[in-house]
Amino acid sequence: MATDDIYILGIYMTKFGKYPDKDTVDLASEAVIAALADAQVTMKDIGVMAAGCLMGQGGIGQMIQKQVGQTGIPVYNVSNACATGATALRTAIMAIKAGECDMGLAVGVEKLAGVGLLGGGGAPKSKNKEWTPSGRFGSVTNVDGLIGTAAMPGTFAQVGMEYGHKYGGATFELFAKISEKNHAHSTLNPLAAYSKRMSLDEIMNDIMISYPNTRPMCSANCDGAAAAVVVSGAKLKTLSLEQQRRAIKVSASILTSDPYQEACQVLPDVNTLTRIAAKQAYEQAGVSPSDLNLVELHDCFATAELVHYDNLMLCEEGGAVDFFNSGATWRDGSMPVNVSGGLESKGHPIAATGIANIWEVCHHLRGEAGPRQIEGAKVGLAHVIGLGSACGIHILEKSAL
């Protein structure tokens, strides 16, 4: 191991689901304490902490420290939409890369069970009915529902439909089949919020939220937390053989935002920044998409998973429909995608997601994934995207020991 490499030393995700009796600090503390135990270190070893809770108040990092250990280290409270967890991890990694410390902690937590639809809506601009232009568009009232949709299911539905317009073949049934795959995968994941197999008929005939996304094709709002301990290669060399054996190499850690595109003011462009991040990640890691043994990508909606096959270059440009139809992305296929069940069934506690998907990949690379183990997994990729936008990609590799 090179001294300037970065490794994940310990990592943990809580079961995702409903925790009416626990608050965000409880869930985050559970994740932190367990990640430290997994790493066989304590808060005393940690030199930097980055924490995120998108829907919470500020200062989540310090609130967690008060439950797990106040040691005076710098805390970065980060917020980057659905990429918040990946941003926290990358922040800790950057501090180690910068030489400020040799071990860092990242944690993401969210309580979303029962929250319902995200994005869109909003209160009327005025109590009295009075058409007064205001804001950057000079609008006289809230325009969600009057000028398209700002809600997430419809936004990502249009992302998938746009791919269909460009390349063809993206039917309602195709998107439902992607969801069928992820729900099937979830049956092997005891930490998933929902682990019920669903038939294609059940998925297509469930409540339509925003065509072509029915309810089971949308990410599940739930509670959960995930945390990771990262360490420099130099420090790892001084630790036990057991710690070195279970350490997972972070071969690439990339964060991008959306570069200007003609249409990005009317529909978020989730493609360009993902493609740029993927290209950078493959270059940094020195691997190609065909080297990947598993991928956890941001299937916030079934319509999103399709476009990311293409954006992550798992298939040829424009070839995502044929790629999925080949069966490649099922767990027994050539490129297993979302063997955790994905956000559609595992759940999507926003700030936890960008660490939880890395936990999933690490679990397989360590050979500890039990019945859902992808046999012989050596290299994996974790991808998240937050609207606004931010994209995080991490490529992870099994320890050489």
Added chain:
Amino acid sequence: MTITQVPLVDYLVLGDIPHLIANECTKCGARYFDRRNACASCFATDFKKVTIVNEGIVRSFTIVTFAAPGVPVPFVAAIIDCGGTSVRGNLANVDPTPEKVTLGMKVKLTTYSLGADDNGLEAIGFGYEPA
């Protein structure tokens, strides 16, 4: 003469032929419907008003059947390519079903009343109907 109508957004221009306008960067031609401090594409700070053509094709859509409280459903949200400028808008005068709404369909701008406020001022919105 008192003003009796107001557009839903200030980039909708009412009159004999209602149409949309945009702030176009004088350096690179990027177009914005909202007020911008500088161009997101080339960082220049000068803009001019340009007219967006009223005809376009549907490049993407969704049929929203579940929305935030106060947002009537169903409706068709779409992205329309109007002569190279992408516009967000609802489709109007078409059944909100996947049988009637199709990718690539030709549409044109139309306007409708959102009703009058307490002062008698009528707001006018826009959408796109099959051409």
